[in-house]
Amino acid sequence: MFEHLLQPGQIGKLKLKNRMKFAAANSNYCSMDGSVTDREIAFLAEKARGGAAMVSSMGGYPHVLGKAYIGQMGLYDDTLLPGLKQLAQAIQNNGARAICEIMHGGNYAHPHKYGIEGEPVGPTAMEPKLPRYAPCREMSKNEIKEMVEIYGETARRIINAGFEAIEIGCLTGYLLVSFLLPRTNRRTDEYGGSLENRARFVVEVIQRMRQEVGADYPILMRATANDLLHEGGNTEEEYIELARMYEAAGVDSLSLGLGIHESDSPGLTAELEPGHWLYLAEKWKKAGIKVPVMVSCRLSRPEIADKAIADGIIDFWEMCRPLIADPYLPNKIAEGRPEDIVTCIADCNCLDNLLSDVPVSCILNPRAGREEEPEFQSQPAATKRKIVVVGGGPAGIEAACVAAQRGHQVVLYEEKDRLGGQLFPASVAPYKSDIQYLTDYLIAQVSKSGIEVRLNSRFTAQSAEEDQPDVVILATGSTPLIPEIPGVDGDNVVTALDVLTGKKQVGDSAVIIGGGMIGCEVAEFLAQQGKKVTILETQKRIGQDINAINRWRVIQRLTQAGVSQETRTQAEEITTSGIRGNKEGISQSYPADTVVLAVGMVPNRELLTELEGKVPSIHIIGDCSVPRKIGEAIEEGFRLGVTV
């Protein structure tokens, strides 16, 4: 199983124990001056311990004006060497090859925001297209030459720090890419104009670094293969042309990158099927690219990656988010236990953290970025207890599994005939099916953990009396909020959950009350079935609880599907023919066959009062505490599991 992923590999002279690589991830864990922190070291050491052959650092800025994120790693000065050395060593001591990525933020940099004097720089002075960014100024020809020199000096620093390879970050719209794109490079000198001219800076950077490091030291490169721009970008064929130039200039491998921050379509969200971008690698190979090739984007499943290597489409499986969600994925592959892999569901919460200048976290892996924190270590329980977990959603399962691994006797009650809780309705709407991987993973863990599972079993005070547990964990989740609107009891009214689980049918037209995440996804689900859909939302925008990486696209898709979005609108009365609402003081009617409620969830806590005083100890976790999302459910389950 997965023998192609487990084969040894080689990039230049660098020998590699398998075909798996951790792709650069800016975690925002470094200090304001860019120095490496213990947190960053622990984060990457765990990736190495997890079995990947290569672990890349985040893209470090080679010049202070290139700092793009609050906790980005710095590479701009020798004073940073002690931390960089510790990082390289920690990766190597844990069994992986240590690679250091260089990435100047260019017009995405934020010097002023981070207390650095000066403006962001780029090939051409430009106003930002996104609110996060600031105007950038044009680099003079002298500055371009100096920057080439700086890349050379940085290569030397990376070698001095003990890394075994350098990686050039030429993707996502940062400085190097901004020279390649006609929309950001309007120069008329030899660094602008033709494709060859626009590539000149990048090629000079590669050549200067090669000159600095010598023929044998590996230089890896991450390079855009499709910028996902309607205008002002390059074609896929031009990117292949560029790849040939990089190869000729001396890079030892190429990793395909997708999109820039202003792209017109998504590159790495769940909207794209796992393995979607492999066709590009195939194109590069067919075009005669000789150096090893990889693609990290949305390649989340081992069976797809293994086959792509077997078919000669890629040479390595590069993963960023898949190893943030599960650093031990490579070891699990090697040990033949793919069912234990936590598959990244591409919700992009981690990326949203990065762009919001907060430390990166993962909704599926509460330990990400907290690997060394005492409260995230699981130790055998000092006293073995009988623990009853009520509710087989993500919170209950996580708590039950961690507690069982620690040696407790665990009984898991679930009133339905299957485990997973709300993960089932959550995986139904378009582009949400990856959540099924999580459900499968959680169920596999329960079956391996020695937990006694009682399906179709509602826990009651009576059950507590019979079971005599030492501890009860309430993870009973949440149920849809039914608003107090006249007519809400009508036969034409259903909840979003009823619709997504197929319990209730919807007529040809529907008005959805509530335009949050669940309202938006039920709208898309119904629009895909050809129904006429209207969303009523009291706020000024729909999708307020969807992260920024996904929100613009959800709104765009709903608009394209013809879903009417009535914002600043209050539903006042449900009638047999639809809804009477109030849009900014004006009464309106919204005719529909069916009214769908999506106005939030309420904790399902009936049991709490029933159990009080009847069991020695009760804990409440997940939606049962406050209705939120999967990340909170899993984290609270984990935290309680390690302490109970």
Ligand SMILES: Cc1cc2nc3c(=O)[nH]c(=O)nc-3n(C[C@H](O)[C@H](O)[C@H](O)COP(=O)(O)OP(=O)(O)OC[C@H]3O[C@@H](n4cnc5c(N)ncnc54)[C@H](O)[C@@H]3O)c2cc1C
């Ligand atoms: C349509 C939809 C889409 C969503 N999409 C996302 C998303 O994209 N990302 C995200 O992060 N979150 C999403 N969520 C939210 C997420 O699913 C929940 O926050 C999460 O499932 C909460 O987990 P939980 O374990 O606390 O509760 P639940 O998942 O609600 O599980 C509780 C379980 O307890 C059982 N139970 C209740 N009472 C008893 C009893 N007395 N005895 C035995 N069993 C009992 C229930 O049957 C249920 O299985 C979505 C939710 C919905 C409804």
Ligand SMILES: Cc1cc2nc3c(=O)[nH]c(=O)nc-3n(C[C@H](O)[C@H](O)[C@H](O)COP(=O)(O)O)c2cc1C
């Ligand atoms: C939180 C986060 C930080 C990232 N930081 C970097 C970075 O520093 N350098 C880089 O080249 N790519 C960076 N990326 C892009 C990833 O390396 C990768 O190309 C992208 O996430 C798609 O691959 P995946 O589907 O395997 O995650 C980052 C991605 C994420 C999610």
Ligand code: SF4
């Ligand atoms: S936060 Fe979401 S997208 Fe990021 S690694 Fe975790 S599961 Fe994947």
